[in-house]
Amino acid sequence: MTGFETRAVHAGQDPDPVTGAVVPPISLATTFAQEAVGRHRGYEYSRSGNPTRAALEACLAALEGASHGVAFASGLAATDAVLRTLDPGDHVVIPVDAYGGTYRLVSRVHAPQGITWSAADLSDPGTLAGGWPERTRLVWVETPTNPLLSIVDIAATARIAHARGARVVVDNTFATPYLQRPLELGADAVVHSSTKYLGGHSDVVGGFVATSDDELAQRLRFLQNATGAVPSPFDCYLVLRGVKTLAVRMDRHCENARAVVAMLAAHPRVEQVLYPGLADHPGHAVARAQMRDFGGMVSFRVAGGEPAAIALVERTRLFTLAESLGAVESLIEHPARMTHASAAGSALEVDPALVRCSVGIETAGDLVADLRSALDSLDAAGGAA
Secondary structure, X not given: OOOHHHHHHHOOOOOOOOOOOOOOOOOOOOEOOOOEOOEOOOOOEOOOOXXXXXXXXXXXXXXXXXXXXXXXXXXXXXXXXXXXXOOOOOEEEEEOXXXXXXXXXXXXXXXXXXXXXXEEOOOOHHHHHHOOOOOXXXXXXXXXXXXXXXXXXXXXXXXXXXXXXXXXXXXXXXXXXXXXXXXXXXXXXXXXXXXXXXXXXXXXXXXXXXXXXXXXXXXXXXXXXXHOOOOOHHHHHHHHHHHOOHHHHHHHHHHHHHHHHHHHHHOOOEEEEEOOOOOOOOOHHHHHHHOOOOOOEEEEEEOOHHHHHHHHHOOOOOOEEOOOOOOOOOEEEOOOOOOOHHXXXXXXXXXXOEEEEEOOOOOHHHHHHHHHHHHHHHHHOOOOO
């Protein structure tokens, strides 16, 4: 197998056989000529299949080490397709600190249709094994989790689930296939919001599922076509273009995150830094074993609670106050009121003192200075303490 960076540039992206174009053309056609009824060249209607989408699916599957890749219009569309493989009465276990959109989709869309669910601390495999709910058919894993950056032992979770007849699906959005390969650790499928690090430039929305399970792949492709939640050809092109630089971007994200973490850990207005690269992080040993590096996401609790956290995220200059993550520019947000507002009042409610940063690829010293200045201003302004 060729190296990761080589696959990111070339997998599914051979030069165009007609013109020799190095970048595969964007195929905007909605329909394709057939030689006879039911006889075509692999494509008939663009919802069912598109050459540009096929190139993206081949590339991302190669990066995850999967036999199959299925692209969707968003990360939640990809998640929805996986959940639709369950039957009424089946049970799904999600992390106790799952992404708010996943929680909303499970609890407010699929639960009313007959799927049952529970939230568990998946960072402790013993908790899952000791409290296994009846009719569990799917364990949904995030690692690192969003937004607490907890770490889940994928291999241990897969062993527990498989022994009980359940699948394990890993949301690999935070880690990307460059930093973590869940299928090699026993997961049955991997889900991405390709809006984030895969696209990498805050200019495209997309989702993706990778698997080497032939039956699951066939079901997902049926759902992709039947529900029509497919990305446009231009969106597929944008993700393909972003993926070419994924490796070099992730190296810089990780490097910059370490510099930010070092400053936060020493600042008096920061009560706790959540980052798996820290030696005292509860999941540090597992992360070190199953990840290449620790990623570009950093969360921390601000002394002074919610007022201080909100004041902080509104005072940074380079860190843009915005939802989403994983792009070249640095972003900052208040999860309790933004990305995870849907979890308010539930067992997944986020601490209002928590701030989440997506550390970009700007000059590390500038990012450190920006956050330090915003933290220092809390005291200068009387505190928001």
